[in-house]
Amino acid sequence: MRVKICGITKLEQGDAIAQLGATALGFICVPSSPRYVSAKKIATLIQGLSQPVDCIGVFANSTVAEICQTVTATGLSGVQLHGNESPEFCQQLRQSLPETEIIKALRVRTTQCLTNSESYANSVDMLLLDAYHPTQLGGTGKTLDWTTLKNYKPCLPWLLAGGLTPDNIVDALSLLQPDGIDLSSGVERSPGDKDLGKVAQLFTKLKENYCLNY
Numbered sequence: 001m002r003v004k005i006c007g008i009t010k011l012e013q014g015d016a017i018a019q020l021g022a023t024a025l026g027f028i029c030v031p032s033s034p035r036y037v038s039a040k041k042i043a044t045l046i047q048g049l050s051q052p053v054d055c056i057g058v059f060a061n062s063t064v065a066e067i068c069q070t071v072t073a074t075g076l077s078g079v080q081l082h083g084n085e086s087p088e089f090c091q092q093l094r095q096s097l098p099e100t101e102i103i104k105a106l107r108v109r110t111t112q113c114l115t116n117s118e119s120y121a122n123s124v125d126m127l128l129l130d131a132y133h134p135t136q137l138g139g140t141g142k143t144l145d146w147t148t149l150k151n152y153k154p155c156l157p158w159l160l161a162g163g164l165t166p167d168n169i170v171d172a173l174s175l176l177q178p179d180g181i182d183l184s185s186g187v188e189r190s191p192g193d194k195d196l197g198k199v200a201q202l203f204t205k206l207k208e209n210y211c212l213n214y
């Protein structure tokens with residue numbers, strides 16, 4: 001199972017989180033976020049990591065040119081689109097960045113969102129389901145209604161996000177079988193400042209309950 005920890009802003013924390021078992025680190029490229037990191041900073045963070053890990057840049061309603069520029073400048077291995085990007089936009093991005101993983105985040109407001117997720121089948125590699133919030137795009141700490149996802153079997157692999165914590169992860173994974181999980185505020189002290197104790201607790205829970213080998 002993939003485990004993505006999002007909102008990394010400090011090298012020592014990103015490195016420690018990768019060593020604890022994260023398979024992906026997320027870097028927020030949305031300037032209005034308190035977790036925003038510039039392309040220059042992301043490049044430094046990625047270069048400083050002591051072990052290989054997927055490095056995902058999180059964008060919201062950026063242009064193809066802006067995303068390509070950031071990917072080229074940083075060495076990101078993937079991008080997560082967290083705004084209102086259409087399947088056509090994702091297709092265009094894929095043509096411009098054929099080697100880069102593309103994850104489309106859907107902020108689930110109604111069950112119609114889940115049906116619409118099928119329209120991304122040919123334009124992205126993975127889906128991420130996050131909670132809807134009226135004023136914030138992500139990192140809200142708000143959970144999805146997991147029961148509405150019980151029969152969700154999309155045509156693409158998917159990550160469960162939204163308000164996951166070391167305390168609720170076992171409940172979430174006992175109901176759902178995503179291909180991976182994504183956490184941000186549930187493992188931090190304040191926006192962008194990760195709590196390594198909470199990250200360690202998360203991996204302990206995952207190992208105890210799912211026999212994960214890290």
Ligand SMILES: O=C(O)c1ccccc1NCC(=O)[C@H](O)[C@H](O)COP(=O)(O)O
Nearest residue numbers: 006033137138139140141162163184185
């Ligand atoms: O985290 C942010 O500040 C953010 C800002 C703008 C767009 C996306 C953002 N985060 C995206 C993520 O992938 C978060 O990990 C995801 O929303 C889950 O966050 P949380 O509920 O805090 O675990």
